[in-house]
Amino acid sequence: MKVVIIGxxxxxxxxxxxxxxxxxxIDITIIEKTNQTEYSPCALPYVIGGEISDFxxxxxxxxxxxxxxxxxxxxxxEVKEIDEKNKKIRxxxxxxxxxxxxxxxxxxxxxxxxxxxxxxxxxxxxxxAKKIEKLENKSIIIIGAGMIGLELGNALLNKNNKxxxxxxxxxxxxxxxxxxMASELEKLLENIEIKKEEIKQININKLITxxxxxxxxxxxxxxxxxxxxxxxxxxxxxxxxxxxxEITKATIKSHLGTSAVRQGKNVANKILNKDTESIxxxxxxxxxxxxxxxxxxxxNTNTAIxxxxxxxxxxxxxxxxxxxxxxxxxxxxxxxxELEEIIGGQIIGKTEVAGRLNLLSLAITKKMNIxxxxxxxxxxxxxxxxxxxxxTVCAEIVEKKVNALKxxxxxxx
Amino acid sequence: MNFPNNLRYNxxxxxxxxxxxxxxxxLIEYSAKKVEEFVFIMLPSVNQQLKENDVxxxxxxxxxxxxxxxxxxxxxxxxxxxxxxxxxxxxxxxxDNWIIKVRIEKQLNLMDTExxxxxxxxx
Numbered sequence: 457m458k459v460v461i462i463g464x465x466x467x468x469x470x471x472x473x474x475x476x477x478x479x480x481x482i483d484i485t486i487i488e489k490t491n492q493t494e495y496s497p498c499a500l501p502y503v504i505g506g507e508i509s510d511f512x513x514x515x516x517x518x519x520x521x522x523x524x525x526x527x528x529x530x531x532x533x534e535v536k537e538i539d540e541k542n543k544k545i546r547x548x549x550x551x552x553x554x555x556x557x558x559x560x561x562x563x564x565x566x567x568x569x570x571x572x573x574x575x576x577x578x579x580x581x582x583x584x585a586k587k588i589e590k591l592e593n594k595s596i597i598i599i600g601a602g603m604i605g606l607e608l609g610n611a612l613l614n615k616n617n618k619x620x621x622x623x624x625x626x627x628x629x630x631x632x633x634x635x636x637m638a639s640e641l642e643k644l645l646e647n648i649e650i651k652k653e654e655i656k657q658i659n660i661n662k663l664i665t666x667x668x669x670x671x672x673x674x675x676x677x678x679x680x681x682x683x684x685x686x687x688x689x690x691x692x693x694x695x696x697x698x699x700x701x702e703i704t705k706a707t708i709k710s711h712l713g714t715s716a717v718r719q720g721k722n723v724a725n726k727i728l729n730k731d732t733e734s735i736x737x738x739x740x741x742x743x744x745x746x747x748x749x750x751x752x753x754x755x756n757t758n759t760a761i762x763x764x765x766x767x768x769x770x771x772x773x774x775x776x777x778x779x780x781x782x783x784x785x786x787x788x789x790x791x792x793x794e795l796e797e798i799i800g801g802q803i804i805g806k807t808e809v810a811g812r813l814n815l816l817s818l819a820i821t822k823k824m825n826i827x828x829x830x831x832x833x834x835x836x837x838x839x840x841x842x843x844x845x846x847x848t849v850c851a852e853i854v855e856k857k858v859n860a861l862k863x864x865x866x867x868x869x
Numbered sequence: 870m871n872f873p874n875n876l877r878y879n880x881x882x883x884x885x886x887x888x889x890x891x892x893x894x895x896l897i898e899y900s901a902k903k904v905e906e907f908v909f910i911m912l913p914s915v916n917q918q919l920k921e922n923d924v925x926x927x928x929x930x931x932x933x934x935x936x937x938x939x940x941x942x943x944x945x946x947x948x949x950x951x952x953x954x955x956x957x958x959x960x961x962x963x964x965d966n967w968i969i970k971v972r973i974e975k976q977l978n979l980m981d982t983e984x985x986x987x988x989x990x991x992x
Binding site for chain 1: 906908909911914929931953954955957
């Protein structure tokens with residue numbers, strides 16, 4: 457069997473290595489349009505900021521690894537045409553035949569329509585990152601305060617640049633956080649300048665809003681990714697694919713590393729006619745900006761409202777350890793539906809964030825309710841964890857709110 | 870201690886802003902900044918009639934809770950429902966985040982700025 461995989465990123469490469477692990481005979485070819493073997497694109501901002509010393513470190517496989525695993529790797533080539541009828545793909549000066557075609561071409565950055573926006577940088581590939589890495593002592597404007605915008609903003613501040621980030625949704629990390637959590641984070645990220653002004657136009661090196669004019673040397677667009685067409689008869693995986701979000705059952709763009717890798721494995725299993733595991737997709741995301749880690753699992757309040765899901769939630773500002781050991785904050789927000797089942801969680805803190813979010817992810821999948829979360833038997837030691845975990849305290853607050861609303865309802869009746 | 874001149878105060882940690890026969894009521898800064906952040910608020914209902922010594926709100930932090938008695942008698946006209954989801958706004962800015970508005974039937978031993986300062990400083 458001949459498998460051709462278009463796209464050598466996380467999804468495509470995982471698919472190739474998974475196939476090889478299970479079957480030594482299959483003829484596997486990856487076609488990648490850049491000159492890069494698989495690396496971790498999510499790590500690019502941290503190389504730019506110097507937290508990771510160089511781009512070589514974020515490589516997952518070298519060309520030698522592909523060779524040793526008998527995977528044909530074609531770099532620097534783009535697919536010109538897919539001939540589904542004859543199961544052929546055409547490259548610049550040759551053709552390849554296939555039995556199974558996998559498309560893992562990733563996403564394309566979304567470029568907003570702004571009058572006068574002609575020259576800009578984006579962060580998508582190692583080449584893009586290398587251009588941004590060179591910026592020092594410059595005035596830089598980043599459009600978009602999502603994960604990449606904020607990660608990049610912080611990275612560029614490390615290099616003595618003056619950075620202003622513009623966000624038009626009135627709140628940072630709008631796809632991840634509720635507004636109240638976003639403003640908590642904004643207070644903690646005091647060194648990053650964020651403007652929520654509407655951009656009117658760009659005039660050479662000047663960005664003009666309704667309120668003010670801002671001069672810049674470079675402008676970086678970080679407004680998320682645009683939509684792709686999935687018209688070919690092929691197996692799709694990674695960022696070019698759509699997935700079903702578990703809670704709302706909405707079709708959303710897959711844009712996260714874990715999801716890409718899992719889809720790559722699933723496609724390999726499909727090709728091998730093995731059972732594929734259905735993995736609930738909670739659109740979990742996490743990032744580290746400056747000293748703070750922030751993440752979310754499940755859906756936020758806005759998404760719930762847009763899907764007609766009634767919510768009851770609470771936010772609680774606890775501490776990472778016992779407060780007398782260290783008063784580093786750990787801010788938790790829990791969101792429940794009408795059945796009092798958890799549907800979303802958001803956490804901010806310097807450490808101890810990912811583990812708690814994973815716990816909430818499991819709780820969402822298992823449809824745990826307020827009482828389940830309120831009564832988790834948590835660990836305690838003053839230097840490691842507070843006596844009441846912020847999650848259990850937060851669940852307790854939600855329970856009080858639910859009871860208060862029930863009492864009010866009964867009183868009104 | 871910040872007790873703005875345009876407000877009146879009772880001895881149970883509430884401020885009152887009187888405009889004609891309407892009283893806007895909240896928690897004084899002295900208390901709001903002293904305790905940890907509020908995590909829960911039990912608000913009263915609109916139309917409820919408040920008499921002397923009636924509690925109009927219950928505020929809870931994780932290790933503390935308090936009931937505030939009303940500084941005026943009268944009918945509750947409005948409740949700041951926003952606080953139900955973000956009670957900690959009271960800690961952030963207690964004079965901006967009012968709790969209820971009441972149609973005044975009787976004022977209950979209110980103090981001015983100087984009297985309030987003296988009273989709370991001696992506590």
